[in-house]
Amino acid sequence: MxxxxxxxxxxxxxxxxxxxxxxxxxxxxxxxxxxxxxxxxxxxxxxxxxxxxxxxxxxxxxxxxxxxxxxxxxxxxxxxxxxxxxxxxxxxxxxxxxxxxxxxxxxxxxxxxxxxxxxxxxxxxxxxxxxxxxxxxxxxxxxxxxxxxxxxxxxxxxxxxxxxxxxAGVTMYSPMKRLGLVGPEKHVGIVGLGGLGHVGVKFAKSFGVKVTVVEIDEGKRTDALDKFGADSFILSNDEEAIKEAMNTMDAIIDTVATYHPLPPLIGLLKTRGALVMVGVSDKPLELPVLPLVIVRIGRKSVVGSMIxxxxxxxxxxxxxxxxxxxxxxxxxxxxxxxxxxxxxxxxxxxxxxxxxxxxxxxxxxx
CATH class of the missing domain: 3.90.180.10 (Medium-chain alcohol dehydrogenases, catalytic domain)
Known part of the structure; x- marks a missing residue:
């Protein structure tokens, strides 16, 4: 040896x-x-x-x-x-x-x-x-x-x-820096308020951006808004809230490590917005191409980021x-x-x- x-x-x-x-x-x-x-x-x-x-x-x-x-x-x-x-x-x-x-x-x-x-x-x-x-x-x-x-x-x-x-820290910090998510004119979504997501909210708020947490658990609303300072909170299964927030976010960082649908998240992005995958799902995720390219909701990207x-x-x-x-x-x-x-x-x-x-x-x- x-x-x-x-x-x-x-x-x-x-x-x-x-x-x-x-x-x-x-x-x-x-x-x-x-x-x-x-x-x-x-x-x-x-x-x-x-x-x-x-x-x-x-x-x-x-x-x-x-x-x-x-x-x-x-x-x-x-x-x-x-x-x-x-x-x-x-x-x-x-x-x-x-x-x-x-x-x-x-x-x-x-x-x-x-x-x-x-x-x-x-x-x-x-x-x-x-x-x-x-x-x-x-x-x-x-x-x-x-x-x-x-x-x-x-x-x-x-x-x-x-x-x-x-x-957890560098996993959330790195894509925010790379995408230039700094200042009040930027709006970032954090999907999943867990070990990664809550740190991401803290970094995003320190950069001065608007932050929306997208979560399946209503019980995390208070922590997201009152404890960590997120600007808004959306339940991922609330179709009306998702619809109202469409085309509003410059980037979304998805921390979820279980299977979940991607089209609603892509719909939340502005044109030229990016969905950044940092969580690794336990099952393959489906990525329909049409929402990425069609008029009004297209020209969006899905990318991965690792530490x-x-x-x-x-x-x-x-x-x-x-x-x-x-x-x-x-x-x-x-x-x-x-x-x-x-x-x-x-x-x-x-x-x-x-x-x-x-x-x-x-x-x-x-």
């Missing part, structure tokens, strides 16, 4: 919770991580966010992940050791790791700060690393990551609320800290994770689970 990053150190024992095969449950898992390479940063994990994609991942719904699968791509913690060629970090720094731990660094996407679209991109969990080992995520006590893929947390951001921003590159992720974290944008979280012990997955599948969380790794992982050790 090829040694990584020039390290001459032996592998270091690690502990976490993993699915040893495609399953709906996690259990305690002992493994090893490489010693700290010349360009590596070793991180003591303090918190890790729980993403809806973790559920898809442990059951291998997408079919491309490697098992044993140890989730966790919203990691925050403290640097404990750095390699002798590391220049950006030192022990004691407050840092995080998101969805990526590797890319080619030479392709067109990488050269434009879009490592998240690199064909050789390496996910932080469930992928094959450069040395041929499986990458294990943040549901564990520590990580070793090349310094390129480490994000610095500003001093005024707590690590528990900061962790989910490394996925962000490293530069953009750091930009998002700094922006969030400066504007006091943080997700609403429920902190849980590591031993609660399978119950948390059950609740997350039912939408029973307001709005993001975060695992207290430092204080609860070791108590579950075998």
């Amino acid at each position: 090829e040694k990584r990053g020039g390290t001459t150190e032996h592998p270091v024992k690690a502990f976490g919770w993993a699915a040893t095969k495609p399953s709906s449950h996690l259990s305690p898992f002992h493994f090893s991580r490489w010693g700290t390479g010349e360009e590596d940063v070793r991180i003591k994990i303090l918190y890790c966010g729980v993403c809806h994609s973790d559920i898809h991942s442990i059951t291998n719904d997408w079919g491309f992940l490697v098992f044993p699968f140890l989730p966790g791509h919203e990691v925050s913690g403290e640097v404990t050791q750095v390699g002798n060629r590391v220049t950006r970090f030192k022990p004691g720094d407050r840092v995080g790791v998101g969805c990526l731990v590797g890319a080619c660094h030479t392709c067109d996407d990488c050269s434009h700060g879009l490592e998240n679209y690199c064909l050789k991109m390496i996910l932080s969990c469930g992928a094959i690393d450069r040395d041929g080992t499986v990458t294990y995520g943040g549901y564990s006590d520590h990580m070793v990551v090349n310094e390129r893929y480490v994000i610095r947390f500003p001093d005024n951001m707590r690590l528990d609320v900061g962790a989910p921003l490394l996925c 962000g590159g490293l530069k953009e992720t750091q930009e998002m974290i700094d922006y969030a800290a400066n504007h006091n944008i943080t997700p609403e979280i429920e902190v849980i012990p590591m031993s609660y994770i399978n119950t948390a997955f059950d609740r997350l599948s039912k939408g029973d969380v307001r709005y993001r689970f975060v695992i207290d790794i430092a204080n609860t992982l070791q108590s579950t050790n075998l």
Whole structure:
């Protein structure tokens, strides 16, 4: 096996919770991580966010992940050791790791700060690393990551609320910035007020745009309008309200991870508007072409967006800290994770689970 990053150190024992095969449950898992390479940063994990994609991942719904699968791509913690060629970090720094731990660094996407679209991109969990080992995520006590893929947390951001921003935050921030959704003349729709959507509302309001939440759950109206500051709220099954709002939105960011009809959302867009898909449905969605091209409601686009590159992720974290944008979280012990997955599948969380790794992982050790 090829040694990584020039390290001459032996592998270091690690502990976490993993699915040893495609399953709906996690259990305690002992493994090893490489010693700290010349360009590596070793991180003591303090918190890790729980993403809806973790559920898809442990059951291998997408079919491309490697098992044993140890989730966790919203990691925050403290640097404990750095390699002798590391220049950006030192022990004691407050840092995080998101969805990526590797890319080619030479392709067109990488050269434009879009490592998240690199064909050789390496996910932080469930992928094959450069040395041929499986990458294990943040549901564990520590990580070793090349310094390129480490994000610095500003001093005024707590690590528990900061962790989910490394996925949920940049997922919503990136398309808003790319589409220029800034200022009161812009109107954005957020479909789904969940772990992604509620963060999206907060970012959108900080950009000064008009925000409409489109939701299936009437019970989230008060949070959308009064807690997060959305300008309006539409029930997705209210045909009259949908009709009244047609052709009013510059963009819609769709966070929903279950099957739902797209034509009503396309109808809400202005000419030249964009429907941005960031949620991954559990079933294929139908996309009729006619509403995209015909007179009056046509010339609209449907696009996808996935997290962000490293530069953009750091930009998002700094922006969030400066504007006091943080997700609403429920902190849980590591031993609660399978119950948390059950609740997350039912939408029973307001709005993001975060695992207290430092204080609860070791108590579950075998």
